[in-house]
Amino acid sequence: MKQYRIQEIHGNLYYIISEDYNERLLAVLRGKMKIEQKEHPSKIPYRNPCCVGDYVLVNETDQEDSYPVIEEILPRKNMLVRASPYEIQPLGSNLDFAVLITSLKQPDLRSGFIDRFLIACYSDNIEPVIFFTKCDLLNPDQEEDIEFVKQSIYYKNILSYVYWDNLLQSGNREPLNRILSKIHYHDSLKSLKDFLIEIKEGTVLLAGQSGTGKSTLTNLIIGKEVQKTRETSKTTGKGRHTTTTSSLFPVNENLILIDTPGIKEWGLAHLTKREIFECYPEWKDKIGMCKFRNCEHLSQIEGCVIQEAIYQNILPEWRKENLEHILQSLDYYERIRPGDYKKPTGRFHNKFF
Ligand SMILES: Nc1nc2c(ncn2[C@@H]2O[C@H](COP(=O)(O)OP(=O)(O)O)[C@@H](O)[C@H]2O)c(=O)[nH]1
Ligand SMILES: [Mg+2]
Ligand SMILES: [Zn+2]
Structure with a gap:
């Protein structure tokens, strides 16, 4: 048996790529593996037992349907997922970094989306990176835009890898710089240049919503146009999808990229409230100190260290509101889970995120 890595998934067919990343084959899964897939503690089924990025053992001689057969998935270092109450969608596994590409404008910054991404990363020990794009589209005279910049800067306090740039004209971050001097912020912000040095x-x-510059950044990393970029839709201001499944591609000997489909909502239905609380770097050093055993850290609980920290405004107001929304969305999932809903066919139903 030989080791391969899953490169792309198309229904029951798997593109696999050899260890030296030179050979690409189509393979199928050994029938019994579909049943053997471990259940997630939330009981939500996985969309697929394998994930792009998985290392697998493949039997090339014993051919079922004339394809090589994937016999085993090797243990994963981590796996980034999003989940509706019906389905867990694996996005990529065995990651060293997960980069969220998020525009400050068009589409406008959504900190709630960022916070969900961070929780998804921290819940499986993945190092998150945020790249803020479209610094050129900010308007220094708009309060809303100034707030977007302040929020983006906040993430610098809690993450090691945060970058800001204009991907069309890297290095030219006007009018972001005007906003920074307006709010008297004088620290330096890392740019594409730093990203290319640090995430190589x-x-x-x-990952990201569509239209945020994911393909543009991919092309800049690779140094040539491999991913189609698309103009943001004129009527909705939102991006259009060009990618529908995750796809792995080697850039060079050291760097492997996994491109993911544009994501509208990042569902976290597979996590418990307690797990959500464990994904906040602001109280990382305190979480084990809660005096209550098996504490859920919810607001009803008096004397809980996390509630104390929230009360003392350890989170900025907007990040606290995002947390409340995320917790509320879990209540919503709870209510719909026992109901006699019909599982939507295959695809996610956005309204449940
Ligand atoms: N003004 C501006 N436009 C950008 C920037 N980054 C990407 N774009 C444009 O935004 C549109 C969407 O970019 P694309 O890379 O296709 O986004 P994706 O959907 O996330 O892959 C394209 O027209 C890009 O040229 C940026 O930093 N500033
Ligand atoms: Mg794209
Ligand atoms: Zn507690």
Whole structure:
């Protein structure tokens, strides 16, 4: 048996790629593996037992349907997922970094989306990276835009890897710079140049809503146009989808990129409230100190260290509101889970995120 890595998934067919990343084959899964897939503690089924980025053992001689057969999935270092109450969608596994590409404008910054991404990363020990794009589209005279910049800067306090740039004209961050001087912010912000130096090795997943510059950034990393970029839709201001499934591609000997489909909502239905609380770097050092055993850290609980920290405004107001929304969305999932809903066919139903 030989080791391969899953490169792309198309229904029951799997593109697999050899260890030296030179050979690409189509393979199928050993029938019994579909049943053997471990259940997630939330009981929500996985969309697929395998994930792009998985290392697998493949039997090339014993051919079922004339394809090589994937016999085993090797243990994963981590796996980034999103989940509706019906389905867990694996986005990529065995990651060194997960990069969220998020525009400050068009589409406008959504901190709630960022916070969900961070929770998804921290819940499986994935190093998150945020790249803020479209610094050129900010309007320094708009309060809303100033707020977007302030929020983006906040993430610098809690993450090691945060970058800001204009991807069309890298290095030219006007009018972001005007906003920074307006709010008297004088620290430096890292740019594309720093990103290319710091995130250049390992398996790097790229995620984001569509239209935020994911393909543009991919092309800049690779140094040539491999991913189609698309103009943001004139009527809705939102991006259009060009990618529908995750796809792994080697850039060079050291760097493997995983491109993911444009994501509208990042569902976290597979996590418990307690797990959500464990994904906040602001109280990382305190979480084990809660005096209550098996504490859920919810607001009803008096004397809980996390509630104390929230009360003392350890989170900025907007990040606290995002947390409340995320917790509320879990209540919503709870209510719909026992109901006699019909599972939507295959695809996600956006309203449940
Ligand atoms: N003004 C501006 N436009 C950008 C920037 N980054 C990407 N774009 C444009 O935004 C549109 C969507 O980019 P694309 O890379 O296709 O986004 P994707 O959907 O996330 O892959 C394209 O027209 C890009 O040229 C940026 O930093 N500033
Ligand atoms: Mg794209
Ligand atoms: Zn507690």
